[in-house]
Amino acid sequence: MKKLGFYPGCSLKGSSSEYAQSVLAVAKAFDIELEEINDWNCCGATAAHNMNKELALSLSTRILALAEKQGFEEVVVPCAACYNRLTVTQHELNKDEALKQRVSDIIEMPISGNLQILNVMQLIDKYVADRLEQKVTTPFGHKVACYYGCLLVRPHNILKFDRLEDPQSMDILMKRSGAEPIEWGFKTECCGAGFSVSRTDVVAKLSGNIVKDAADRGAEAIIVACPMCQSNLDMRRPQINEYLKQKINISVIYITQAIGLAVGLSPKEVGLQKHFVPVKIG
């Protein structure tokens, strides 16, 4: 098994450390070696590309260049926003040789632009798909709503991952872990993202609609693959409940936590105790 690069990004080192913990735990359970990229920086997220295109490209390109320098051919990027930024950046550079040169000059590093950038679903699909079902010891026997958020499958023509609306990859993985994914209407709706801080009322409304639809349809957990989605649906639950005028206590867990539990890891090993809405599953 060759080593894959691992880019945690800022959130997996901070508020979503349980995501990183569960990704690494699941990787270990399947004998996948993930090695962190040395000296990585922020991907630029939403802020950079709204301010300055070159800055946004340079931040992401530096990460890609470092990964290349470390000799990785593939990099695992669990955070949906980081995955999106890195993939879009590599696409933009490969489309425009002059731009590639310019960005390369800014970061003072060479960049070839042929990394395979994988999100968690792609990682599991590629390396453990055939072994997943045999590995399941305690099937995740609950109804779940798989929530992809806005960035995991968009822009579709660049990421070329899954279907644009009503994606399936997370549902398929959850099904294979023994869960029962439900049909619902909010798979790729916006959770409110960065408005979490500045306009909590907007997040309460947007995330509220998501949580309500999942709960109304009998889901026992919402499965996510994005730290931003997780924090909005989980940490903002008091505001959500206030907006909905009802108390919804459906838990919001990362796909790697769910798969981790299914393959026999303990709730602690996948960091389930770190959520705001208590997780009563496992």
Add this chain to the structure above:
Amino acid sequence: MSKIGVFICHCGENISATVDCEKVAAEAGKMDGVEFATDYKYMCSDPGQTLIKNAIKEKGLTGVVVGACSPRMHEPTFRKACAEAGLNPYLCEMSNLREHCSWVHEKNEQTTEKAIDLVKMLVEKVKKNKPLNAIKVPITKKALVIGGGIAGIQAALDIANAGQQVIMVEKEPSIGGHMSQLSETFPTLDCSQCILTPRMVEVAQHPNITLYTYAELEHLDGFIGNFKATIRLKAKSVDYKLCTGCGLCTTKCPSKKIPSEFNEGLGMRTAIYTPFPQAVPNKPVIDRANCTYYQKGKCKVCEKVCPTGAIQYDLPDQFITEDIGAVVIATGFNVLKTDFFPEYGYGKYADVLTGLQFERLASASGPTLGEIRRPSDGKVPKKIVFIACSGSRDPAKGIPYCSKICCMYTAKHAMLYQHKVHDGESYVFYMDIRAGGKNYEEFVRRAIEDDGVNYIRGRVARIYEKDGKYIVKGADTLLGSKPVEIEADMVVLATAGVSNPGAEELAQKMHVSYDAYKFFAEAHPKLKPVETNTAGIFLCGACQAPKDIPETVGMASGAAAKVIGLFSNNELTREPLIAVVNRSAPPVFSTCVGCFMCQTACPYNAIEREEIKGRDGSVIKTVAKVNPGLCQGCGTCVAFCRSKAIDMQGFSNEQMFAEVMALLNE
């Protein structure tokens, strides 16, 4: 010694406003070989033409150069004038002083200088012109109509009623096309089948029409007036000579769960089937892909029950060849299916339908006998949302064009629904209402004002299912893009009209051009709307672009008129401006070396191989020969020919060089 006449036209002010026409004429008079030069205000007018004719007769001119507008405009006019004065028309050339000079430059010295140069080039060219004679080609007076929808039916009937023979080829087991699937038709709400089926029967019974259903064009060779068509008659597995159309086999066939194409998948059919009760011919075919006998080798129920022994399982596909004089392409169009739309559920919602599916629901011969019921549970929907421009006018979806018919049929659908379900509510999301046509706008207003259809200007972003309802999320742009959410029982997408699968292949078979969306391309969008770039092949109906019934019928008659016009002559006269492979005396015979690069290069398949034989019949040499009936004079072969054996009549290498040298030898 050449005696050239030069005639400079002022074109009113079109040329004389920026070009000093008198000076051009004076300078032309000094050119080598010019016998006579003059200018006139309107050279194409009667007096202008008379001027040319008189000069030819009086001065004994051997060539004429008219410095005027584009030869596209008036070359035939001046050539005809020359011919009337006894000069071979191909010794008359036009120098384009209008589009190439006066219209594109300001008034100054250089503009006049350029005009003089342009005239000089043509003077040098015309000295080397040779008299040419128009080509005569015989005509087979039989038309091939491909497609048996309303376009093909109309074209075939018009040609047949004019006394000419028609062969109609339809790929489905019955003629009728999409029009036979429709319920009522806008703007009069008369029943589609009622107006169509009599014509279908007329086609079947017409003595001048030979109908081949379940058949496709395999090959088309030849050229205008002289095509050879190979038609594949797909195996029906039923001997139509014995079959009486009693329908016993279709009632007894055990494979009953095949989605019916005619009902757009909303109803089921059997493996041996006629598409619909009014089918023409009303005799079944076996769909081998879904028949138990063909797939598993057991069953043969239809053979057992057939009273006339018409079932023949081992019938192969047959091929027939026909000599044809003209072709009418009327292959129609298709509509996108709901699975094209991610935002509307990828086709997974049973009650999100296409417009064509709704037609079947509303049709008295449809799966619900005309009652509007949900396919999922058979309930009558109390709230329907119609979404116009589903896919159309959306560059992001790769369909930037307007599908033209959807505004009208959406208004019709909403109207039919209100007529059938009195307490129902209908909503139409639209971008614009395009109701240009006789009584069309009034029809839409009627839907809104009399029938109470709610029109919302805005697009629908998403549809998802919740508790058996479809949540339709959109925006009302007339209320400042206020979000709108409607809980609907059924959603109808007015999906874009697209080209038929296989249109591309058919176009390539016939050497007809098609556009980026695989619709067939007309020769000129305005002035040759039913012709193609290939002589003798005509178009009509929705295979060119989505069209409504009146326009389709009108253009079908137009295409038929073109065919009848062609067949009104016994032979065809064509411009002799074509490529010719040179021939010379033995032992060379031709400088052609027989590499046949020209054959690969020719877009019209006009190049044939000719064997030059000695007296003993042995082949001395194989050389290229241009078929004068097919060659369109594009000159590609001339450019490709490595041994300079091909030349274009009227545009020979020598003539082209003369033009260039005239410019260089200032």
